[in-house]
Amino acid sequence: MPNVKLVNVRKTFAKGRVVAVDQVNLHVHDKEYFALVGPSGCGKTTTLRMIAGLVEPDEGQIFIGDRLVSELPPEDRDIGYVFQQYALFPNMDVWDNVTYGPTVKAWEDRKRERIGREMLQMVRLYERADAVPRELSGGMMQRVALSRALAAGAELLLLDEPLGALDAKIRTELRYEIRKLVKDLDLTAIHVTHDQSEAMAVSDRIAVMKKGRILQVGTPHELYMKPQGIFVANFIGESNFLEGRIVRKEGKAGVIVRLRGDFDVKSRSNGRLKAGAKVVLAIRPEAFELVQGKEKLENSLVGVIEKVRFEGTDIRYEIRLVNDEKVIVVRPSLGGEWLEEDNNVTIGFSPEKSHMFPYPEKGLRAELELE
Ligand SMILES: Nc1ncnc2c1ncn2[C@@H]1O[C@H](COP(=O)(O)OP(=O)(O)O)[C@@H](O)[C@H]1O
Ligand SMILES: [Mg+2]
Missing domain, CATH: 3.40.50.300 (P-loop containing nucleotide triphosphate hydrolases)
Structure with a gap:
């Protein structure tokens, strides 16, 4: 055995x-x-x-x-x-x-x-x-x-x-x-x-x-x-990382996080992190909703499409956020319209699909380093 x-x-x-x-x-x-x-x-x-x-x-x-x-x-x-x-x-x-x-x-x-x-x-x-x-x-x-x-x-x-x-x-x-x-x-x-x-x-x-x-x-x-x-x-799959600070609790299981670039989103609380704590939200590319133009989505972030890649089963968008220099990778479920580079878009995600972590001591980049 x-x-x-x-x-x-x-x-x-x-x-x-x-x-x-x-x-x-x-x-x-x-x-x-x-x-x-x-x-x-x-x-x-x-x-x-x-x-x-x-x-x-x-x-x-x-x-x-x-x-x-x-x-x-x-x-x-x-x-x-x-x-x-x-x-x-x-x-x-x-x-x-x-x-x-x-x-x-x-x-x-x-x-x-x-x-x-x-x-x-x-x-x-x-x-x-x-x-x-x-x-x-x-x-x-x-x-x-x-x-x-x-x-x-x-x-x-x-x-x-x-x-x-x-x-x-x-x-x-x-x-x-x-x-x-x-x-x-x-x-x-x-x-x-x-x-x-x-x-x-x-x-x-x-x-x-x-x-x-x-x-x-x-x-x-x-x-x-x-x-x-x-x-x-x-390392497992792909994630986007958004940096911010917890502003306050929201409802039973939520928190409001102020992201870099000064926009507020709602995330799931992990129960331990308190207001003021520096955090990182991890969000999978397929967790985002993507629409053209300005629209009100849950946790709306506004950006411009920088790159579109057709990958067979998927379309992969790289979107540069307006309030931040951050590039977000989005793979919306297929079936919607195919958007083009330079389009202005809104992306959103539901709080349940974000994972909140304390900001790493040595910084985000060092934490993600492979070697
Ligand atoms: N015989 C060895 N002598 C000295 N350093 C070694 C030896 N074998 C492995 N290492 C070192 O130990 C670490 C782990 O190596 P290894 O187990 O081969 O990693 P992986 O298989 O995950 O690539 C590395 O830093 C490697 O350089
Ligand atoms: Mg080996």
Whole structure:
């Protein structure tokens, strides 16, 4: 039962000067498809390598299936590991690559043959068993790497940017294929990626990491709908950030916020912030209503369209607010009229669709920085 638990895990490099992973607590459930996302350098690979036993933590405990594994060497952890770079043996054909684990473990021939066939059929490459890696496409090599990782019977699969080296189209196809395989085989998977849309598409739950720490864990829906901080609101999906100050309470659950440029909007109170507090409102591009000209909407802001981008399923507008130099990204639901650049517009949002956060100590820009 490979559930995975990390308790207060910490790892530093360079004699403690680089803190790669800082007091991480994490519980990945059995048979869960779990993603670890965050910008490059935030500690994802180090976390995965500690679970695999390739890197030793400075502090903390790691459990796999309720077994403390800190003292257990990698080969005894029953883990399948797939890297971004297809790490196949270049001189071995596909068959020998896939049956490498069973061969090392000296499984009897019949069992090895059966596993090799099953694994390759599973990734639809049985017909290519004689090929060597360089004769295969990137997507095929990654499918071979996947079947090799699982051939020795691992129930826990660790994936480190497994799709990072592939073309966009293949990347999208293969991510659903990997998820299906994990679910069909009842595996537990931890998938590391810096690509939040990939994590959103395949995972049951996601942990967002920044600078060695976990900021929030939740389902894709929870992270998107209820980000607990500015960084997550920005990293998962897209958000606009409006800066202001709370003027007063309004009704039971509302507050009036005076935005930079001196216009007042109503937002949802978070219960803790008081009048006078400096705040940031996060609002998703699709949460805005958009109309041409001057009109009275809820929380009206007036602006000029600077850019229009047709993106297939969406139209993306960049709107410069009149009272502020701020550019707001708006993706209204399709079906309305298509507005053009230089049009004067009004945008509005309902208070329920804004998330209010305290203004970050080091400033908004620093908070949003990826590295
Ligand atoms: N072997 C190492 N020696 C020194 N620093 C390292 C080593 N491995 C990782 N780091 C540093 O630890 C931090 C986290 O790295 P990593 O876990 O690879 O991040 P990610 O996979 O999220 O990009 C980075 O600052 C990186 O430079
Ligand atoms: Mg990495």
